[in-house]
Amino acid sequence: MRKGILLVMCCLTAVIFLISCGPEAPKTIKIGFNIPLTGDIPKVGEGSKFAAEMFKEKVNAAGGIKLGDKSYPLEFIYVDNESKAESATAAALKLINQDKVLGIIGPQSSKQAIPAGEICNNNGTPMISPWSTNPKTTKDRPYVFRGCFLDPFQGPVAANFATEEFKAAKAAVLYDIASDYPKGLAEFFKEAFEKVHGPGSIVAFETFTTKDRDFSAQLTKIVKSGADVLFVPQYYDEVPLIVKQAHELGWKKPIMGSDSWGSAELMNLCGDDCKGLFFSTHYAAAGAQGATKEFIDKYKEKYGYVPDDVGALTWDAIRLMVQAVQNAGALTGDMKKNRDAIKDQLAKIKDFDGITGKMTFNPEGDPSKCAVVVKISNTGEFEFYKSVCP
Amino acid sequence: MTLEMFFQHFLNALQWGSFYALIALGYTLVYGVLLLINFAHGDIFMVGAYIAFFIASFLLGSYSLQLPFVLDGNTIFVITVIITMVVTSCVGVTIERVAYRPLRKKGAGRLYVVITALMCGLVLENGNLALLGASRKSFPELIEKSIYTIGGITFTNVKILVIVTTILVFILLETIVRKTKLGMAMRAISYDSVAVLLMGIPLDVVIVFTFILGSSMAALAGVLFVTAYPVLEPYMGAMVGWKAFIAAVVGGIGEIRGAFVGGFILGFIEIYVAAVFPSTLRDLIAFAILLLLLSLKPTGIFGIARAQKI
Numbered sequence: 136m137r138k139g140i141l142l143v144m145c146c147l148t149a150v151i152f153l154i155s156c157g158p159e160a161p162k163t164i165k166i167g168f169n170i171p172l173t174g175d176i177p178k179v180g181e182g183s184k185f186a187a188e189m190f191k192e193k194v195n196a197a198g199g200i201k202l203g204d205k206s207y208p209l210e211f212i213y214v215d216n217e218s219k220a221e222s223a224t225a226a227a228l229k230l231i232n233q234d235k236v237l238g239i240i241g242p243q244s245s246k247q248a249i250p251a252g253e254i255c256n257n258n259g260t261p262m263i264s265p266w267s268t269n270p271k272t273t274k275d276r277p278y279v280f281r282g283c284f285l286d287p288f289q290g291p292v293a294a295n296f297a298t299e300e301f302k303a304a305k306a307a308v309l310y311d312i313a314s315d316y317p318k319g320l321a322e323f324f325k326e327a328f329e330k331v332h333g334p335g336s337i338v339a340f341e342t343f344t345t346k347d348r349d350f351s352a353q354l355t356k357i358v359k360s361g362a363d364v365l366f367v368p369q370y371y372d373e374v375p376l377i378v379k380q381a382h383e384l385g386w387k388k389p390i391m392g393s394d395s396w397g398s399a400e401l402m403n404l405c406g407d408d409c410k411g412l413f414f415s416t417h418y419a420a421a422g423a424q425g426a427t428k429e430f431i432d433k434y435k436e437k438y439g440y441v442p443d444d445v446g447a448l449t450w451d452a453i454r455l456m457v458q459a460v461q462n463a464g465a466l467t468g469d470m471k472k473n474r475d476a477i478k479d480q481l482a483k484i485k486d487f488d489g490i491t492g493k494m495t496f497n498p499e500g501d502p503s504k505c506a507v508v509v510k511i512s513n514t515g516e517f518e519f520y521k522s523v524c525p
Numbered sequence: 526m527t528l529e530m531f532f533q534h535f536l537n538a539l540q541w542g543s544f545y546a547l548i549a550l551g552y553t554l555v556y557g558v559l560l561l562i563n564f565a566h567g568d569i570f571m572v573g574a575y576i577a578f579f580i581a582s583f584l585l586g587s588y589s590l591q592l593p594f595v596l597d598g599n600t601i602f603v604i605t606v607i608i609t610m611v612v613t614s615c616v617g618v619t620i621e622r623v624a625y626r627p628l629r630k631k632g633a634g635r636l637y638v639v640i641t642a643l644m645c646g647l648v649l650e651n652g653n654l655a656l657l658g659a660s661r662k663s664f665p666e667l668i669e670k671s672i673y674t675i676g677g678i679t680f681t682n683v684k685i686l687v688i689v690t691t692i693l694v695f696i697l698l699e700t701i702v703r704k705t706k707l708g709m710a711m712r713a714i715s716y717d718s719v720a721v722l723l724m725g726i727p728l729d730v731v732i733v734f735t736f737i738l739g740s741s742m743a744a745l746a747g748v749l750f751v752t753a754y755p756v757l758e759p760y761m762g763a764m765v766g767w768k769a770f771i772a773a774v775v776g777g778i779g780e781i782r783g784a785f786v787g788g789f790i791l792g793f794i795e796i797y798v799a800a801v802f803p804s805t806l807r808d809l810i811a812f813a814i815l816l817l818l819l820s821l822k823p824t825g826i827f828g829i830a831r832a833q834k835i
Contacts, residue, residue, distance in 0.1 A: 172659075173654065173659040174659060177658065177659035177660050178660055181660075312803075312804075312805050313805075341804065342803055342804050342805055343799075343804050344804065344805065344807075344808075346760075346764055347804075348754045348756075348761075348765075349537075349540075349541050349754065349795075349796075351534075351537035351540070351541065351796065352534060352537060352795075352796045352797075352799035352800040352804070353799060353804060355530060355533045355534055355537060355800065356530075356800065358679075359527075359529075359530055359533075372661065372756070372758075375663070375755070375756055376754055376755075376756055379755070382672070383670070383672060383679070383681045383683075383684075384533075384679050385672065385674060385679035400660065400661065403663055404661055404663040404755075404756055405663075406663070406666070
């Protein structure tokens with residue numbers, strides 16, 4: 136018993152001693168990644184990690200980032216959020232409290248980015264979600280930023296494109312009601328389409344829930360509804376099944392998607408059924424120029440495939456974060472001060488020249504940038520078709 | 526809902542129900558003999574789908590080890606089905622041998638065996654995740670898809686294949702269990718597994734045979750499932766497996782007719798609810814109906830009340 140008390144006392148003394156030493160200024164620039172390495176969309180996590188690794192190697196090979204008179208190497212910490220909302224908040228907390236990162240990149244999809252954004256904002260840690268397009272992610276959260284355009288912008292882009300390109304007067308939508316991103320985008324599409332063609336022009340607004348594999352009931356209704364175009368704002372996991380089943384049930388009209396289609400994995404899973412379809416996205420790999428082309432070539436050489444939009448957006452998000460760290464100047468021992476300085480610098484960034492387009496943050500933490508409509512070519516490549524700016 | 530749409534949904538429901546029925550048959554076979562709910566069954570279905578994927582890819586010549594001759598799609602499909610059923614049966618029998626039999630020999634309570642089954646399922650799921658990673662696989666199109674439209678109703682050859690196979694399998698299993706000696710032994714074990722030994726019936730052989738039957742049904746369901754929905758992922762068996770189990774219970778677990786009817790009931794309810802209401806209500810209404818069915822007849826539609834059940 137007495138030994139036990141002695142042990143506790145020793146531990147306490149040690150803890151007090153450690154605390155009294157005071158925090159040291161960090162020796163590296165630590166950035167956390169809250170990404171889906173397993174779960175429904177592992178390819179998204181892989182693309183983000185590959186882009187990050189590429190960036191880290193490039194910077195660290197050149198001696199790190201110079202702040203004041205000292206050079207700091209980059210240190211990236213990857214945490215898997217399993218593509219789940221609960222795990223994303225846990226991952227954010229771990230990165231903030233345990234790993235003591237300066238800022239967080241990710242989560243990628245809105246389903247995780249919305250709850251994780253809440254955690255980061257409450258803990259005063261800057262976060263950039265490269266891929267989340269739902270407005271809720273950054274709304275009223277000064278610490279949360281994003282690297283892409285928003286759904287209220289993407290919805291009208293898809294609606295107008297369908298009207299002009301396919302001469303569509305009636306449209307159908309099929310989306311996952313249990314997921315924030317498809318649900319938000321489906322509603323914005325409906326609003327924009329009905330604004331042009333009047334109420335009732337969305338003849339089928341059908342839903343399903345995550346993990347569903349059979350869509351025959353919903354697609355039967357859509358095929359018989361007389362719609363001219365089908366809008367499917369889903370992830371690459373469901374798109375092949377939906378497109379194939381639609382064709383099997385006799386749908387011969389165009390199908391249109393959103394930026395969540397733009398994964399390198401889509402064509403592996405979908406094959407011939409997806410060829411000739413369109414989707415709106417952040418960048419098109421085929422026909423890229425300048426720094427974008429350089430990034431694509433390097434990535435392809437290193438990992439053996441053309442990077443998708445997540446990879447490119449993550450690259451831009453890291454550059455934004457590093458830019459803000461550089462602008463904030465030397466790191467201090469006070470973590471809160473460091474994080475606040477980075478947040479202030481992020482908000483000030485103007486005309487940032489990213490590989491996915493020029494960005495300037497508005498007070499909400501959202502950049503204004505252009506969208507691209509991509510056509511899936513007969514060889515399965517994502518070809519640039521049209522650029523739409525706000 | 527027009528008549529045309531009604532029949533289109535009817536056909537869709539037949540296909541979807543077929544998968545539930547095929548998987549439910551496996552649950553019911555094992556339960557009928559051992560009174561064991563084999564919760565690993567949904568994952569054996571997943572394993573079957575993955576085995577089929579590797580065999581089909583091999584036969585198509587996607588790997589460095591090539592066949593000296595080229596086969597056409599339909600032949601590959603038939604060979605894939607047969608080999609997958611054999612290999613998956615081995616997996617099922619291995620699980621029985623490694624996990625269930627030692628417990629049975631030690632006279633462990635049935636609850637422990639059920640928990641073991643649950644663990645086996647999780648091991649299969651996560652083992653697959655660790656081995657092959659989380660990225661999706663796409664099942665190659667072996668049967669050339671043709672789309673027919675008759676009187677406004679559209680269907681594919683795959684759909685017909687799935688429905689016809691399920692019905693044939695049902696007839697085959699009914700015959701085995703009702704008309705053969707092995708079937709008689711299976712039924713006898715479920716009545717009294719102690720007396721059966723005294724009658725000179727080889728208990729372990731019959732049990733292994735049951736697992737072979739059940740696992741090969743899961744394998745068949747797996748191949749057909751990925752032919753119809755060609756995206757493979759490690760957790761694909763979990764939800765379908767659970768629902769098929771519920772279908773088996775509703776039909777009367779232990780009864781082959783029960784699994785068949787229960788599977789189709791669940792398929793029909795799911796499709797028609799999604800067709801009439803928003804699909805968010807699908808599971809809610811489907812399971813509310815099943816709950817009602819069970820409360821009216823707790824042993825399931827074809828079930829007979831027994832003294833002990835879990």
